[in-house]
Amino acid sequence: MSAIAGIVERTGPVAVQNLNKQGAALQIHGPDASGKWYDDNCGLVSNLLRVTPEDYHDNQPLVENGITIVADVRLDNRDDLLPKLGLNSTIRAPISDTALILRSYQKWGHSCLERLIGAFTFAIWEKQTRSLFLARDQRGEKTVFYHESNGCFAFASMPKGLFALPWIKRNLNGRKLAEFLVLDHSNHATTFYRGIDRLPPGHSIEVRPQGYRLKKYWSLNLNESVEYSSDKEYEEHGRELLNTCVKSNLRSTSSIGAMMSGGLDSSAVACTAARLLSASGGAIQTYTEVPDQSLNLPPPNRARYCDESLFIHDVCEMHANISPHFVESTTPNLFKNFEKRSELLEGPYRNPFNQIWLEDIAEVASQQGNNVLLTGQSGNMSFSYDGLWNLPSLFGTLQWGKLVRILRDTSREQEIPLSALTRSKLIMPLCPNPIWKMAMKYRNKGGFPWKSYSAINSDFILQHGLREKFEDGSYRVSNDGKKARSDTAIGYDYFGEFLQCISTMFGIELRDPLGDIRLLQWCLSIPESQYLRHGQPRWLATRIGSGLLPPSILNNKKRGLQAAGWAYSLEKQLPRIRQELADARTSALATHALDLPALEDLVNNWPGASAAPIHTYRFKLCRSIMVARFLRVLEAG
Numbered sequence: 001m002s003a004i005a006g007i008v009e010r011t012g013p014v015a016v017q018n019l020n021k022q023g024a025a026l027q028i029h030g031p032d033a034s035g036k037w038y039d040d041n042c043g044l045v046s047n048l049l050r051v052t053p054e055d056y057h058d059n060q061p062l063v064e065n066g067i068t069i070v071a072d073v074r075l076d077n078r079d080d081l082l083p084k085l086g087l088n089s090t091i092r093a094p095i096s097d098t099a100l101i102l103r104s105y106q107k108w109g110h111s112c113l114e115r116l117i118g119a120f121t122f123a124i125w126e127k128q129t130r131s132l133f134l135a136r137d138q139r140g141e142k143t144v145f146y147h148e149s150n151g152c153f154a155f156a157s158m159p160k161g162l163f164a165l166p167w168i169k170r171n172l173n174g175r176k177l178a179e180f181l182v183l184d185h186s187n188h189a190t191t192f193y194r195g196i197d198r199l200p201p202g203h204s205i206e207v208r209p210q211g212y213r214l215k216k217y218w219s220l221n222l223n224e225s226v227e228y229s230s231d232k233e234y235e236e237h238g239r240e241l242l243n244t245c246v247k248s249n250l251r252s253t254s255s256i257g258a259m260m261s262g263g264l265d266s267s268a269v270a271c272t273a274a275r276l277l278s279a280s281g282g283a284i285q286t287y288t289e290v291p292d293q294s295l296n297l298p299p300p301n302r303a304r305y306c307d308e309s310l311f312i313h314d315v316c317e318m319h320a321n322i323s324p325h326f327v328e329s330t331t332p333n334l335f336k337n338f339e340k341r342s343e344l345l346e347g348p349y350r351n352p353f354n355q356i357w358l359e360d361i362a363e364v365a366s367q368q369g370n371n372v373l374l375t376g377q378s379g380n381m382s383f384s385y386d387g388l389w390n391l392p393s394l395f396g397t398l399q400w401g402k403l404v405r406i407l408r409d410t411s412r413e414q415e416i417p418l419s420a421l422t423r424s425k426l427i428m429p430l431c432p433n434p435i436w437k438m439a440m441k442y443r444n445k446g447g448f449p450w451k452s453y454s455a456i457n458s459d460f461i462l463q464h465g466l467r468e469k470f471e472d473g474s475y476r477v478s479n480d481g482k483k484a485r486s487d488t489a490i491g492y493d494y495f496g497e498f499l500q501c502i503s504t505m506f507g508i509e510l511r512d513p514l515g516d517i518r519l520l521q522w523c524l525s526i527p528e529s530q531y532l533r534h535g536q537p538r539w540l541a542t543r544i545g546s547g548l549l550p551p552s553i554l555n556n557k558k559r560g561l562q563a564a565g566w567a568y569s570l571e572k573q574l575p576r577i578r579q580e581l582a583d584a585r586t587s588a589l590a591t592h593a594l595d596l597p598a599l600e601d602l603v604n605n606w607p608g609a610s611a612a613p614i615h616t617y618r619f620k621l622c623r624s625i626m627v628a629r630f631l632r633v634l635e636a637g
Helices: 016-029 053-057 078-084 097-115 174-181 231-248 264-278 309-318 338-345 352-367 388-396 400-414 418-430 433-443 458-463 467-471 481-489 495-506 517-525 539-544 566-572 574-584 588-593 596-604 614-636
Strands: 003-009 033-039 042-048 062-064 067-075 118-126 131-136 145-149 152-156 203-208 211-216 255-259 284-291 322-329 370-374 509-511
Touching: 003 016, 003 067, 003 118, 016 033, 016 042, 016 152, 016 495, 033 067, 042 067, 042 118, 053 097, 062 097, 067 097, 078 097, 097 118, 097 131, 097 203, 174 458, 174 588, 174 614, 231 264, 231 517, 231 539, 255 264, 255 352, 264 284, 264 309, 264 322, 264 370, 264 539, 284 309, 284 352, 309 322, 322 352, 338 495, 338 614, 352 370, 352 495, 352 614, 388 400, 388 418, 388 481, 400 418, 458 467, 458 588, 481 517, 495 509, 566 574, 566 614, 574 596, 574 614, 588 614, 596 614
Parallel strands: 255 284, 255 370, 284 322, 370 509
Antiparallel strands: 003 042, 003 152, 033 042, 062 067, 067 118, 118 131, 131 203, 145 152, 203 211
């Protein structure tokens, strides 16, 4: 990932020294090349990290006929754009993705966004109209933040590019922190800092002398319907889309790596890449986290298992050009890379142990020469959707006979008690908020649902007027299956910052072909019956995967437990955690935001690694420690 920034002054010229400060602050995100442009009211800067072959032909800022552009971009539909822009195949390699966006803007104006697919943020200044056009990709893989005050509009890929300007200060947005602590990540526009806004995914901003206008240009179409004449056609088109989306993500200046957990999604991505690369004699390296074998980890149960390496060996027997690597999480340290991560992420992180094992994989992959790492993290909402989120809709449309058959068949085939399946997939999603609230209170022994996984201080909630929202269930996932899938597919509000952090730490770009908007839209548009048939969830994925994946993966009904040794690692760090909580007592912000006595009780009553509840310790305690650290750093300036 690269970085861009800029300033638009409405009443006077841009100060060049401020552009220099922005560029210097963001250089860590784009160390390979830098550029600067300014002309009276506007100035733009760019810092480039080269990841694709075309990036070596990217000379930013790019100026042509009174239009100037800077971009952090990877276009996944280059082959479609080139002929539409009148460009033939002989110049495909030299032209950069930034230049393609500029050509698209010159031809289609703001509506060029309807034709761009991939990961991007870009800013275009038109001298004639004295206007700035700023846009972010549909899923929010790239980031851009902005601040407006006193006739000045400033933007940057990360907040540090704004805080480099002398008039913008780091002041905590307490409401956003409260939302983070209870895992409400639905607001993509706000940040942890007052006065700093985030451009949401699928949005653009037009800045003119009289002000700026925010516009949403894209969302998944929940009303679109795609119907074919046979099940075979869905399978064939799904496989074709999977190939297209994976192929689009194979552009790189280095070898290609893939995270492979042994599940349907990541394995399908890695195996599809292997098959595509084999045509030209290419290979792919895969990376799998495995637990320390010396730990007393729980044996596999009906739903979970800890070691996924057996599945990887089965995959490699099918695809000779896959070179597997197993990254053993021996002692995942909660505080490993903390200072560096905090500097890059510019906020607390949600799931520390998952972040750590992912960073371990990225570090090994980078050391072995990869600058691209494929993932399959969006598959649950697209490729491998299980079809069960639609059950409340069947109830609401009075299709009760069909609903009963699906519940009965799924319970039998998946060996899940019918009562548990009905409760989790039908009754709880349909519960009116008052009843849901009562049920959550009962489950949490009189507390509210967030009490089991969040140590937020109740007074902090009251201060920001969020008690009603956090206690009445109004931010629950929608019981409309399509809307819930659509909301989840767009990702968390911090999704782009997380990708930027990994990219900068290891020089490696995480790419998720299963999050490609072409695949997402198609998967939302086909009938629900393609996902759940005769009690078999993920029916589409298993059909597409036939011949691509081994039977052990296609028939697997369990899920792997990521960072399985977390509790043993945490146990070794309890003295350090006690010190962190003691240090948090010295922070006015941490004391106000967090229930520190409750956290101290958790540490003092440690039940042992084999009995530690995952929500209470892995999530509640560890997340709170990271938040306390963030607040202490923020207070220190």
